[in-house]
Amino acid sequence: MNLKHSKQRDSIKAFLATRKDHPTADVVYKNVRQSFPNISLGTVYRNLTLLADLGEITRIRVGDGVDHFDYDTSPHYHFVCSACGCVTDLDMPMTDQISRAAQEYFEGEIEGQVTYFYGRCDNCIPKN
Amino acid sequence: MNLKHSKQRDSIKAFLATRKDHPTADVVYKNVRQSFPNISLGTVYRNLTLLADLGEITRIRVGDGVDHFDYDTSPHYHFVCSACGCVTDLDMPMTDQISRAAQEYFEGEIEGQVTYFYGRCDNCIPKN
DNA sequence: AATAAAACAGTAATCATTACTATTTTAGAA
DNA sequence: TTCTAAAATAGTAATGATTACTGTTTTATT
Secondary structure: OOOOOOHHHHHHHHHHHOOOOOOEHHHHHHHHOOOOOOOOHHHHHHHHHHHHHHOOOEEEEOOOOOEEEEOOOOOOEEEEEOOOOOEEEEOOOOOOHHHHHHHOOOOOEEEEEEEEEEEEOHHHOOOO | OOOOOOHHHHHHHHHHHOOOOOOEHHHHHHHHOOOOOOOOHHHHHHHHHHHHHHOOOEEEEOOOOOEEEEOOOOOOEEEEEOOOOOEEEEOOOOOOHHHHHHHOOOOOEEEEEEEEEEEEOHHHOOOO
16 A cells, blocks of 8 residues: 555644644644645544554544544653543653553553543642 | 432343453343343443442443443453453552652642553464 | 332434545656 | 556545433332
């Protein structure tokens, strides 16, 4: 399957590069539509999936029923606010020590782990 | 909102109690239908949500797009097989040390974490 | 037995995502 | 440059899990 260049894909990737808030497919769609008014939602989904498969972006699942996408492919933790639903990065080194520990308790082969944190983001904590 | 007893709810809970494989709503539905042929899928969903809200069962989200349910409400880790999709328990002590470490890096309030492991379960590892 | 709240069955609606199809674009060869 | 086949697209339909709605039945209490 030989990749062919597409302006829509470029635009999707370029948009993601400008955002640190891990937008959903729908947010990408609404924004990219400003440069490509006729782009279809299917095109957005297809390219997000393609880019994620190529390892150029990351798909993030934080249990809110919607996939989020991240231009930053370096491994890092995420936080999800239970109040506003925002997804933010944690600038904290990742460790696989739990995975290695878990392997001791498991007969199959553990290849990786998913970890994210939840609670209230700074904006959603009532200030006096 | 005063709870009222329901045979359907009992049956759903009783079924879950017999299973260690974290069935989905649909699996619960198919099985409970053997005792309640007319039970509706909506009833299953409503009761699973109710029981989870009451803390009598646990809702498990492992990124496969379907919610799983667990009769065991004690905190424990889960493993998801990337090949067959099964969800199994890990008999490993839980730690919140990552959450506490993460708090150092985050301005909001971290209330908890979600961690699960993925890879190949024993059944899905080719044996010679 | 009367009653009101809760739960139910059955069905329709929602929402994110994927699949399909006919048309357009890309990129490399003639 | 023109031709061609593969890839990508827009637009739309379909899927699948879940939730919402509605009129009826159960439950538990008076």
